[in-house]
Amino acid sequence: MLPGPQMTPKAIAELIDSEKVTVTGGVPTIWIAMLKELEQNDYDLSSLRMLLFGGSAAPKSMIRAYEEKYNVPVVHAYGMTETSPVVSVCHLKSHQTKLPAEEKLELKSKQGFPVPGVEIKVQGADGEAAWDGKEMGELLIRGPWIADEYYKDERSADAFRDGWLHTGDVVTVDGEGAIKITDRTKDLIKSGGEWISSVDLENALMAHEGVFEAAVVAVPHEKWQERPVACVVLKEDDKEKVTKEDLLQFLKPQVAKWWLPDEIVFMDELPKTSVGKFLKRTLRKEMKERFGTKESVE
8 A cells, every 4th residue: 555645654654553554664764753653642553564664774772662662573674776676684583583682683773684686795995895794895786686787877887897786885794694784985865765965965065156165974863864964164255144044045946955954064174185085084073973863762
């Protein structure tokens, strides 16, 4: 069943209750919001045999709430449009079902095991990374139904190499073969299960006549997982003229509403590497301390 144009927690909860839905899925932000609706109103979820999460990492607290408070089994999965669409599904192996609750929760928060027919490897800085749950690298995928090019798109050369799809996701793989996404290679921002390009936002900001430089980084957000924060250096003559609202109004016709930065921070200069690239690691740390929120669905 499709919920229609109103993707509100109330509408979805009522549909599950009235139509006795057995399996449903969506991005974690939907189900985080649903928890608040379930706390405020009484719904019958007993028909649900499975709740699927995908599109972004699912917070452990959310998984715990559905399984322990509402007795709804959850399944964490991972995929992309290019993978048609599933790469991996998280399920506990027989010997893992007897582990302590917290260990099982940790396993369920991972993106899980590749589905049959899909091969993966993790490309680290110095070759293929070990499957030890610690060494990180970019996730590479191949298989019969995995895309091997973008139609008439020059990005194909970077994304598809030597028969492998380079996902742009940084992961670890444990000894059992379970995938866990830990970071992103190109500073993309994942908000509400959708990507926001930091580079596109930076370019849009720097098109403003009063902006000298701009760097956009992600900060944690309890509802949307991540949100963009823009760090902006204004031109000297415009430092007393250009406001945050001016820049937001400038961006509105150029980008989707949900791309708009939650915060715009004016700085005298942006930290850079020796070759002039923005030190986004430094900016992320600073902006997280100022604006980041912890996950919370308690």
